[in-house]
Amino acid sequence: NAGVTQTPKFRVLKTGQSMTLLCAQDMNHEYMYWYRQDPGMGLRLIHYSVGEGTTAKGEVPDGYNVSRLKKQNFLLGLESAAPSQTSVYFCASSYSGTGRSYGYTFGSGTRLTVV
């Protein structure tokens, strides 16, 4: 049981390049999320998914796209990277309930630098 696995862990992109971040979870969670974390700011929600084949926008969706073709995977894509997308990206997953037992599990993060 690996929890939430993110790949890659580090990446440097040139402005305008594209890339895909992969998130995989083995806990059979329905919900999955992509966050970005910038210095001095709380985590901000980019996109999320409440089930296979569904996605929705979060607080800061511009410049990103996502796909949830399989329940265990949630992909985050940058079509044309910009320096403003330099950040640490975290994936998380959870069950669909709202009770205290339905905690979030976070991946270890992907540090992306756009030059």
Added chain:
Amino acid sequence: KNQVEQSPQSLIILEGKNCTLQCNYTVSPFSNLRWYKQDTGRGPVSLTIMTFSENTKSNGRYTATLDADTKQSSLHITASQLSDSASYICVVRGSTLGRLYFGRGTQLTVWP
């Protein structure tokens, strides 16, 4: 506006000492409140989760309190250790669509 405010922004204490971190929120409707510990270069890890009806929750040397009336929570760390050095994040889950609201965290440094 739904917000989560944490204080202090940073804190330095000596090993073995106690400390208390604060979290004030305006999220409504409220589902639960969580405290996470985030080590440098790692993802957040859950310490405690409290619902509306819970006032106190402990996890080893960590004790969280919640006052849902005043919308305040605290995380008390007892007998601090060097490994407690991390960012502590308060997260409030709203009842509407289960959205999470994150505080900016308190950066705790424990010195030997």
